Amino acid sequence: MLSYPLDSDTAITVVAIPNSVINNVIFRTDCHPDANSSQTTCEARGCIWDSDVANSTFGIVACYVPKSKGGYYLYNQTSLANSMGMSYTLSRLSTDPTTSENETDIASTSDEFSLFNNDTEQLNVSVTVSGTNMIRMKITDANMDNQRYEVPVPITWSATTSQSQQQKLRFELTQTQYNQTGLRVRRQIGSTSSGNDPILFDTTYFAEGFIYDNQFLQIITTFPSNNVYGFGENTHPSFRHNLTNGIRYGIFARDQPPQGQNENLYGTHPFYMCIEDDGNAFGVLIFNSNAQDYEFSQFSATQALLTYRTIGGILDLFFFAGPTPEEVIQQYQMVIGKPYMPPYWGLGFQLCRYGYNSLANMVAAWNRTISNGIPQDVQWGDIDTFDNQTDFTYDPVNYTNLPQFIDHLHNIGMKFVTILDPAIDSQHPNYSAFVLGEQQNIWIKWPVDENLQFNETGNQNMLGYVWPPGKAVFPDFFYPPTKSWWLNQIVTWHNTLNFDAIWIDMPWNWPYSTPWSLHCPTDEQWDAPPYHPAIWGDVMSDKTICMLALQTDGNTTYRHYDIHSLFGWSETIATLPAARALSPGRRSFVLSRSTFPSSGVYAGHWTGDNSALWPFIKYNIIGLLEFNLFGIPYIGADICGFNLNTTEELCQRWMQLGAFNPFFRNHNSVGLIDQDPGVFSPSVIASNRKAVILRYTLIPYLYTLFYNVHVNGGTVVRSMAHEYSQDSNCWGLDEQFLWGSSLLIAPVIYESQTTKNLYLPLSPVRWYDYYTGQEQTTLGNITVAAPLDYMPLFVKGGSIIPIQQYALNTNLSRQNPMSLLVALDQNQTAGGSLFWDDGDSVDTYENQNYNLFQFNYTSNNTITITAVAYHYQTPLVLDQIQVYGLTAQPTQIMLMKSNSTTINMTTIPGRTSGDFY
Structure with a gap:
């Protein structure tokens, strides 16, 4: 085979497309994906029309491309300058680009075939590597006079000389029995390539479907698992793509409220991640901004199929080797940029609605929240605060004293966010x-x-x-x-x-x-x-x-x-x-509805105009998981729903989930009932207060997660499959999720339910009830109680989580003492960290104006607190340590201070593992 990085095997390998693919009607390549197909238009394209299918069978392509037609063949190859990669020239099979007798014979094996009669005759496939875990395959028109549009978004790609023995990915060219060239990417397991190494991307079996027309680019690939996640922005009914429903999703930025169908929504993210059957993961970015669509389907019990189409630009593909899901996302963010660090106050509770219609109504909602003891950091103003809905104005009649109200918010430690429209x-x-x-x-x-x-x-x-x-x-x-x-x-x-x-x-x-x-x-x-x-x-x-x-x-x-x-x-x-x-030097933030790869470097995102319906609570979870894959961890939904009137139970449950949206905002539309957390019955108000207080106690941990992804890349919110990719029971879970690796959130998302079905990964992992410290000894699929004012929350053994006493806003809570929640693993050890700065200054990490504390609990009952970095001089009090999972009761605590702070807990035997202190 021809491959890059190069090895001793330089002969292109012929891969025969099996008859099981050639003769299977479900694997036909659609020759008429556009509307209004007929026998006449089909055959005019050089394709086959199946009248029986056209008249009777739903889901089977009636006009299809013969396997022997279409595609490209290898015409030439050269090494890029300074051995930084390889360049392959591919020629279209239905044309004769040279006078060479050999190449004429190759070209003549296929009759003329074209969907739209504007195909690119020769392509350049440039293959480069960056480091050992990333490969880029860039496919362009080989004719330098036909320069095509390329995405002008800056990315980081530093092509490096291949270290073939260390490479984790390998590009290969194959050739079908019809002389078509296939494009492959393998995972390289050892120091040399092997024919047994997993194939992560392969167009060989559908080489006839590789089309590069002026306004229609198509590539069809198989990949080695049915566990695929990502691509958007769309409303997916499940986090893991359903490969049996045959839905073609479009991507093109549109003001489209989510409806749970195949609608194209606000942003464009042509990135997907696959978890292979052995638990390894890889990711693919198709860097294209034109209108496009995609369809995932099942190819076999262990393989899936992706059909990708776009109507402009080029095909520019990036492959990320992982092998863990978190490493895939970190590698992806090395290309598009690491996430923005939000201000600390941006992690507090935020309140908005379109249609307060007056300052009096806005103040009433704010006052209901605060007077009920519900913490709030930010009040928002929607377009009804404008004068005639015009940017850079405010309504002088209905919002006369808005500037004074904002000043008052500032005086009590709160913030105000305003809207702007680009019209x-x-x-x-x-x-x-x-x-x-x-x-x-x-x-x-x-x-x-x-x-x-x-x-x-x-x-x-x-x-x-x-x-x-x-x-x-x-x-x-x-x-x-x-x-x-x-x-x-x-x-x-x-x-x-x-x-x-x-x-x-x-x-x-x-x-x-x-x-x-x-x-x-x-x-x-x-x-x-x-x-x-x-x-x-x-x-x-x-x-x-x-x-x-x-x-x-x-x-x-x-x-x-x-x-x-x-x-x-x-x-x-x-x-x-x-x-x-x-405010020069202050961090601030931007929230955008429409995003693209690298938007997370600059802004957060909310999932748009959702509805106050129960299915949208699950869509909320899926949105959190997908946008963390997309590199935008500052993500949230309109809590309690934007469109339609909410209900008490729906809003109560959604506020519990909302407390674990990184961006936590309650927001609804004009003409609907109020849904701020203090407007409901006393029991629901109490439940809402409980949910928001829980959020505020955990903000130090959440802020530390954001520090980690800002510096190292990765995810803040992650799926069970992401964290436990080796556990097949986790691959399809999307009704529970994790903050980092330590907190497992299991919200109730169905009406009238007071129990929760969930899955806890098996031993040797220990899990504790967050609220009581009781160890959950029954693992696997379990059902736990979840009364209306309660949301199941578990702590993973081996974790140390920094928490803080709540206050009515983060300006006040940051002045309160800290606590540590220590959850011991099976070895009686645990670890964690805390990132702490002033919460608002720009680039505190980059400017070395922060503190970073590392916490470790060892099996000799010693907690060590190490200041890895200590540059931000501010008092920070630690007044409580809770330990879950001790096997003995402490009788003495000793505090020793040196370069690090050590706390030793002397114990006596006789206590059970579920005890906590």
Whole structure:
């Protein structure tokens, strides 16, 4: 086989596609994935029409590509400069690129075949490695005159010279009996490659489905497990993909409330992770921002199949070897960037609604929360706080004293977050945001020769309706002057309204409707491409601006068709510097609805306009797990539901789960009942208070988890499969989850249930009830009591968790004493850590302005507290240590202070393992 890194085996290996694949109707490659297929259109493409299937069988492709047609064959190969990789030239089989007799024979083995008659004739496949655990396979047009759009999002990829004996991944080329070239990536187990090494990615059996058309790129691959997670943003009914339902999901940023179907939602994350049957994991990023779709299906009892399609750009694939799931995500974040460190107060409880409609109602909700003893750190303002829903304003009638209220919040240690939408009212000549933007020419444009609004506007600005009452223009955040304009507008507005962080919404340039002059040319190639991915809307511009709109970074001009799904990302990276300019040196944060790989470096995300229905509680969990895979751990849902009226039981259970959303905000929509935690019956208020207090006691642990992922990469929230990938019982679990490796959260997510079914991994792991310290001795599948005011929570043996006495906000709670919760493992040992800084300054880790304490409990009953770093000089009191799982009762405690602090607990025999102190 031809492989990279190179080894002594240089002959390409012929891999015969078995008859079980060739003759199985469920493995047909669709020759007419676009609509309106018929025998005539099918055969015109050089494909086979199965009239029996067309007339009767659902789910079987009627128009399909013969295995002997299509695909590419190896034409040439060269080593990249400085031995930094290999470059392979592939030629399309249905063409004859040379006069070579041999290559003519190869080309002539396939009749002409094309879906859309604009195929790329020669491809360049560039293969590079970075370190020992990552491979990049970049597939581009080999014709240098046909340069295609590539994603302009900065990533980190440092190609390195291969160390073949240390490489964990290996790229290979194969050849089918029809002379088609297959692309493979193997996991290399030993120091040399072996034909028995697991194949993680393989297009060989579906080489005829490898299509590289101008506006239709398709690749079909098998992989070695049915345990696959990720890809989004979509509403998946389960965290592990269901391979038997045959759902094709679309990805294209859209203002689409989650509905539990195959709708494309707000962000674009073409990344997936697979857990192999031996427990090893790997990840794949397909770095593409165009509209795209994907479908996972079952290939065999131990293999799955991915069909991936996109309508632009290139195929740029990154492979991450793991082998643990956490290492996969850490490797992924080495490419896209490690997560942002939120401010400490950003981990407190936050309250919002669209439709307070007056400051009096906002203050009433806030007062209900505080007066009921429910901690709260942040009050939010939605667009109803604006004057006529216009950015950089506030309503002078209904929110007259909003600036004074914000000042009061600051005086008592709380914060205020405001919303901004990227739609600027163009109808008022004195609106400074528009005037200054117009002077700098920062708006998204029509092409000069296709401006359907010129007779109305007299300029190239593309207009639409969003929230403001007038026609709006849209900032081009790729353009450097736009970023300066945006920052200046935000800072100027901050002089009036002293907000602390920024919530960016509607990042799709979304006109509500187009009854006037924004009639996109829906008969051209951008709004009506040959293939319409499985995205909602009849045309590409549905719920957004025209695809032919132009944007620029000052050097390169982009068509909105290519970068539509990057609008939220580009707005995010423009907004964070503005948020930090509000109070120089302060961390602040940005919350964005639309995200892309690397957004987590700059912002957090919420899962959008969910509904107050029971299935959405489970969708909340799945969203937490998926966005931690995507590198955005500061993630949460609208607790209690955004759309529809909530119920007491639903909100009570959701607040319990919400306490374990890293971003913890209760939020609902206009015209609905109030759902702030203090508005309910006394018993539910008490339950809500209990949930929020629990959250506040655990914030030191959560903050330390964020420090770990900010510095090392990884996940804050993780699935059971992620932590216990060797345990097949965990692979499909998605109704319980973990914070780090120490806390197992098991929320009740079904109506009227007062018990919880869950799974605790088996011995040698010990598990303790968080609230009582009682060891759970029955492991595996268990059922535990879960009355309405209680959510099961377990601590893993071997953990030391820092906790703190709660207060009504984190500004106050940070002044309280700390405690340690020690849960001993089977060896009577445990460990943990605490990261501590001022909670708000920028780059405290990078600037060495923090403390890091390491905790260790050893089997001789000694707790050692080591200051690994001690740069932030502030009093921090430790006043209590609880130990779960001791085999003996302490009779004496000794404190010894040296370079580290040691606490020795002298014990006597005779106590049981369930005792705690």
